Amino acid sequence: MDARDDIETQLIEHGSESDVDDELTEAKRYPSFGQRMRMERQLFGRQFCPLFLSLVMLVYGALIVFRNLAFYRYRVGPRLRDVGFEVFHEFSKENMKYSDIPIKVMYIVDGFVLLGTFLGEGGAKRIKDAITCLCGKENEQDLRAYKPFTRPPRPHFVNVVRRMLCVYAIGHFLRACTYLATTLPGSSDHCIHSTGLHPPKTLLECFYKTQSINGNCGDLIFSGHMLFMWLSTCCVLKYGARAWGLKQLGPVHSGLLALCMILIAVQIAFILKSRHHYTVDIVVATYTVPLLWNFYNNTIQPEDLKVDYQALEDHESVPRSRRRVLIENCIVAFALFILVLLVLIVVHGNFNFLHPKPHTAPIN
Template sequence: MTLYIRRGSSKLWKRFCSEITTEFGLLAENWKYLLAGIICQYIHGLAAKGVHYIHRPGPALQDLGFFLLPELGQERSYISETVFTSVFVSFFLWTFHPFILKSKKIYTVLIWCRVLAFLVACQFLRVITFYSTQLPGPNYHCREGSKVSTLPWPKSPLEVLKINPHGVMYGCGDLIFSSHMIFTLVFVLTYHKYGTKRFIKLFGWLIAFVQSLLIIASRKHYTVDVVVAWYTVNLVVFCLDKKLPELPDRTTVLLPVISKERTKEENHKLLNGNGVDPADWRPRAQVNGKIDSNGVHTDNSMNGA
């Protein structure tokens, strides 16, 4: 039993090291896109903070979702954030599954380049929208009488460039459309295309729908913020997905042609899926007759046999 555990650990370590080498090569080629995406996330945070300075609290607008969904209250507002955090962490871990699991369909670096492209495009539209019209925030800390409904004007340029993590939870003014739904829908759409488990795909869409209801019930956004996010994110992802280069497919596996000249060690590597010469991989169809060592089919059937 100990021997099998050691062999399994050794294979897992080799697979991990092989994947690290592959991903570092892709990172060297695509680091500019990743860096640009991360910088755009920072710019989006600055924009959300900037609209908080000019936010003016007021009575909440009439909203259909507020009439249909009971208010969760401040003591239960964490439920929405808990669901969103679970989606974010689950998707993040899934993008790194090729380092451990054998079922490799994606490259981690390339999938994050694609995800960041979707996020940046959606957030660009979001910034334009919430700066066009500032609505009074329906959240508890954005209502009249709250001390944090409007930020005091900055005393230095450095204060403007500094993003307070506290502002992620207590921002005001950046309403149309929901940032939480942008991330959730981009993650669900990405897994729907590149994931392999049908049950998880269906569960992901269910979670996205529940997340929408929780955002409205916790009064973090108006219903329009969620509705606009649903069709905008889907349209943006659909359009960009047609323009971006498709990810290389890692699921196509061809059966190896094992010749007599191969050593036992080489055949063992083939059976375990380790790297081999691509010329040694050929499709093998089930036919009558024999296949010689050169891969040529010899038909043994004769007329009248």
């Protein structure tokens, strides 16, 4: 309320009453970074349960229990006949390291969308003003896509992460239902030979043993890589334009979607060339994930959670020192960083950091 009074006092001294309303509207339309952080903190607190349960499902359920159960049930057998393997030649051992490049590029695309939600309206306006200053006034008409006045409100970071996490957790649960119901012979080279496999020895061990996704067998239908790729594309379709104040399906947004589709096509080829999955794993993921996303958006969570501005204003009315505000914002930023880090661990499926390799002395 003090900020509002200051704006009113300054504008009444130097301008008309209409200037007061315009300035207040501008301040509300373009919240500062600190205000945006407080909005994210409120949304995070109100959606903590679905976020926490989704992470537990992904980190403990998908990465540990379900994967270990699949490996525990796995039996070595000959590789199945697959049309994708007949079309694409297998990667050499030297080129196997390139198999995850498309999904890593998709991380950057997701990060671009999330950055736009984190900046909010004010951040997009500052970017637009900076570009206008660099390009000159005559080129301002080329920057219409950055004008937030004609665009819907920016989505919030926590809302986007919550929607992606929940759909991702449900998708991994559906994966577990399929690959635990029927165990297929492995497609990877290390799964068609009994040597070098280290599955859980007991059923109890399935509930606590951690290992890398690269050493696991039996978790095939459907592809977890394609689950993430299609989920990211659906997220870009829904939030990519609004996150940066772009026109829905405009040139920039369409280009971003085209990039996602190219990454999906390359990832499909690389999955088959690396023999990480059969073609059926990719086909099932291709129609399951968009349908799951559509069902979640229309039935489970049709709308994103909105900020309770009255509660936010009541919270702001309590006097607090700048140090306390800074500490609170740092805690929220750290919590969001840990949230994203855990999501990356889930996507990469790697617990190797818990099992460091033993140091070996160099050979003279």
